[in-house]
Amino acid sequence: METIANLTGDLLRFSTAGSVDDGKSTLIGRLLYDSKSIFEDQLQAIKNTSARKGLEHVDLSLLTDGLKDEREQGITIDVAYRYFSTPKRKFIIADTPGHVQYTRNMVTGSSTANLTIILIDARKGVIEQTRRHSFIASLLQIPHVIVCINKMDLVDYKQEVFDRIVNEYNDFASKLDIQDFHFIPISALHGDNVVNRSEQMDWYQGGTLLYTLENVQVANDVNHLDTRFPIQTVIRPHSDKYHDFRGYAGRLVSGILRKDDNIVVLPSGMESSIKAIHTPSGETNEAFAPQSITIELNDDVDISRGDMIVRKNNQPNVEQDFDAMICWLGNAPMNNGAKYAIKHTTKEARAVIKEITYKININTLEREENHTGISMNEIARIKLKSTATLNVDAYRKNRSTGSFILIDEGTNSTVAAGMFI
Template sequence: MDLLRFATAGSVDDGKSTLIGRLLLDSKSIFEDQLEAVEATSQSKGYDYTDLALLTDGLRSEREQGITIDVAYRYFATPTRKFIIADTPGHVQYTRNMVTGASTADLGLVLVDARQGLTEQSRRHAVILSLLRVPHLVLAVNKMDLVDYDQATYERIRAEFTSFAAKLSIPDLEVIPISALKGDNVVNRSENMAWYQGSSLMHHLETVHVASDRDLVDTRLPVQYVVRPKSDEFHDYRGYAGQVAGGVLKPGDEVVVLPSGMTSTIEAIDLFDREVPEAFPPMSVTVRLTDDVDVSRGDMIARVRNAPRPSQDIDAMVCWMAPTPLRERAKLAIKHTTRTGRALVKNVQYRMDVNTLHRDQEAGELALNEIGRVQLRTTVPLLADTYAQNRTTGSFILIDEATGVTVGAGMILDGS
């Protein structure tokens, strides 16, 4: 079955966790004992309703404060599609958590409170989803039950957000009025909003087309592992395993191994138990070549006439995730696909205000949760594309060498 990854975003108390709880409940994806525990907790707090947010806000501090702090991943499936949900925080101080949750998302789900309309945080989350090149965005106008399901309120918010989104890179936008608490337009169409002619949220999630969002033109296979079985039956077997990041691989294709530049032809493509006629994103496969060429972890298999150019000078947008600011001349470890090395911060060009899109060129550094344009020099050439071209080969993480902690996430703009 097809898989859809989506991330929720929005201001505090807009109902993100409640909406996910409603999706899990109405799609029958939770166990009876889980529901009974949530109902008992809700009653003990004196609520006259079931607090569905308790299904996702698992940390004790989250339950005590009534807010989401860390990214919570939930999995469920319907007869037509599998889903992975990243429930991300709304607080500005947890921007790094939202970037983490949305970095692999096919769709971003931004919630707004129908009573409040668009807020600064709503706009900030839309900007971040745009920067991360999340191809599909849904604006869910929540808590419609608290404005008596008023169409004029929905239309006003829809028009305001559509106007704002026109300034961003959002190729697909859908606006859906819902009530996560009551269940209106979440899984089933709402009788209270007969004026709304669109689909329910679940129907949209089940039918949104994501296969064409992947790069099927530029062939990229970062090598994760060299497979050499130690058995007599497969004594001569030599394969190169990894997850296809772009393009389509087929037996007979002429390929180049980077950074060495050696060329060969694909002999066969293997899954765990069989050969396959082709491989495409996001399949994990083992490729066998007709020639014995030197290939190791961190190398990349690409098409001869369509290969990334190795580069050690990287221009990227970086989201900084550490309490200590990112400053020029800082030295960090860098991980790009399966390749690792070290990086020197040459220049912090500007810091971006994600609320106004203003570029502060006098900043000189990036503090915790800030996003800015940074120039890096790496010790090893990166086999990279721009992030706009390929979200896998166009992204990287920065790591503190002393602690091993991930301190930055980058989106490559250019390399030369």
């Protein structure tokens, strides 16, 4: 259970992905169970189910089974979120299933993650799925990656096996854009190095999985250099007390804002300075990402939803033509020349696909050119043009102002996840 002490700890969001038999559900179940995040009635329910299925042990993977269809069919649909916390930190797990819609689900679950756990079966080593998963982690710029080499119990807990897989993985990962790797030999089934240190692997000197999750530095994952404040709404109380109050409300997605700072409003280019900053805990002289704030300016400027407040000497690109990587999520394929609604920060416009530059074969990571369409779960580089200017940064530099979604205007479905280059 969570403890009362956890009032100063921070928050780590991580994703896990994997196919049915690589032990992902067991790992999450183990993490929840050994960190004492399971309640008695939950444990009793999975004990009953395990017994009904004729299992000798308690199947911890049952803890993460969500919907009726899944329980009946034994498959996981979509992304499910789990929560646990230790005295050091609160954790949000985006648990994404493997099977057919692997890419779509993993992209969704990883889009807000600071960290992802990649599972490798010690008997199999680096396989196609490992490469896919790692590529998506790199594409989505997840700052930290933990590679868990699981099922060590089935290879007699041998160091050679672990070392060989680490080397194999490093060879491949050198081509990817990931900054921070950790490798941990584990057995999710028996609990080795998940929460408790393994007695079978004296040769491993690193931290357990939970220790690593608790100690990864996440404060620096937030961009505090480039100030970007997309306006969500304008607050005008129209009351006697706040008759002239005009507050610009939104989430400071990156950077810092201080009282008296000179600012520019995009796309108009109008300039002003900050009169006051209101946070949920009251007025302050300094706000930082990712706070939700309301600011007042010293001048009466015309600002509405979709505009962005930035600093004069550090501005995003205000453009209509873009190069982007996209992951296609829609049932119907995307075609060259098609039009969609585009949502970027708090701004909406329409966009047309001008070119499919290349597709990425997610298994070999090779580029494939000459395509006219993109199907679900495929990743491609495209050129697109929007009807209005957008205030964008490269996704590599800024995950908030670098990301967008495309919406099918006929069905209203979200059909693509995009990242500006």
